[in-house]
């Protein structure tokens with residue numbers, strides 16, 4: 001191996017890039033903060049929350065965040081822990097998430113699924129899980145808020161299997177719960193971690209022979225120990241054994257119990273995760289799989305964010321590095337544009353600020369200053385014409401008709417629509433006859449962001465009128481006949497003039513599919 005390959009291998013080996021998926025309030029901010037604290041990336045707990053709050057001030061279109069107290073955009077945090085370099089991709093935590101959330105997941109090599117012990121698998125967790133499951137990435141489960149009264153662990157495991165369709169293997173098991181929480185038993189290491197309810201800062205770890213060890217009985221009392229033994233005997237007999245192969249294929253999720261706010265079980269979780277989670281994975285491209293240790297630098301843009309800094313009305317393109325070494329100032333091929341560009345102002349996202357970075361490796365995310373040359377899905381490569389096919393568009397589920405309040409603003413309006421579709425803020429469709437414009441999104445929030453940004457950045461006031469459609473299907477047919485799609489449906493065209501049928505309900509969609517056996521109805525653009 002050449003020197004650069006050795007260097008790449010070492011850097012790839014130590015990296016882990018993942019996203020935390022959860023429903024709002026499950027404790028994602030709290031967990032992220034604890035993880036960053038272990039890495040020393042932030043000095044004080046509370047900084048992530050503070051950043052969440054102060055971010056509002058740094059960007060005007062994010063007024064929406066302020067108004068609604070939510071985080072609209074996702075960012076990236078990087079920290080080091082015991083020889084590892086960890087990239088956490090943050091996903092917006094509101095149920096009005098957007099396509100951005102989905103796309104961010106394509107940049108992750110694994111996911112941590114955070115579940116509230118009392119609430120179990122919630123709506124947003126299901127959606128995000130499905131996107132991860134489609135890619136087949138490994139999913140690690142952290143069941144949070146063990147210090148509160150919650151549901152039985154067996155009950156939660158069953159729900160994970162029933163609702164998400166994935167088997168689970170508990171890596172540790174709670175001893176008691178809520179006010180009676182005594183600790184957790186680590187099934188892999190045969191040790192107990194004690195939860196000190198009085199003073200949460202000291203958590204004792206005790207090595208034991210197995211779960212029958214009288215030491216546990218002494219600490220937890222007869223009742224809790226009997227319960228623990230019963231549960232674990234059952235798991236030993238009827239539960240799935242740990243199988244790393246299945247974990248890596250996304251067929252089995254290792255489950256950890258803990259309490260993020262008390263920092264209980266978080267460090268053990270982190271260490272196990274680092275050991276089991278995959279390092280940066282190869283990505284599929286027009287030239288086959290590109291290995292991260294490939295010497296040629298390649299990457300793709302998975303997200304574009306506007307106006308993070310109101311002083312410069314810049315856009316920032318988020319690039320996931322797939323292979324090779326990134327060096328500041330390097331020249332790379334912008335494949336779609338067909339020209340070479342210099343990457344001179346890269347930003348890295350730390351817990352606090354944007355820093356200028358000098359170099360980065362596969363698995364890392366860099367922010368590129370974007371004067372308007374990037375689109376979501378763009379591939380960059382050092383020589384050659386590698387194109388990554390990582391970024392699916394998602395089938396919109398909510399639709400609205402747009403009208404411009406002031407017809408004289410048509411030019412700005414068109415410019416705004418073009419840019420916002422490029423950024424992936426919305427998808428647009430046109431009706432066949434009247435040339436009306438219809439927006440398609442996956443989350444209500446995208447409408448609000450569109451409305452807000454059209455006004456704030458392009459000076460155009462738009463009016464959105466919700467339409468009753470729920471599904472979009474790209475129509476591939478020799479002869480397209482609009483008259484076939486009039487009942488509970490309508491025929492429109494996308495930006496590239498592909499035909500798309502919008503349906504009001506599943507019944508209408510199924511009927512259309514049945515009645516047009518020669519046509520194809522695709523979930524996303526062909």
Ligand code: GDP
Pocket residue numbers: 022023024025026027028029030031093144145146147148258259260261262
């Ligand atoms: P997010 O919306 O998922 O980012 O959730 P946050 O991290 O903001 O947490 C939501 C609420 O749950 C906050 O009030 C946290 O203090 C609380 N919380 C987080 N982890 C725990 C935990 O382990 N136990 C308890 N009791 N509360 C927690």
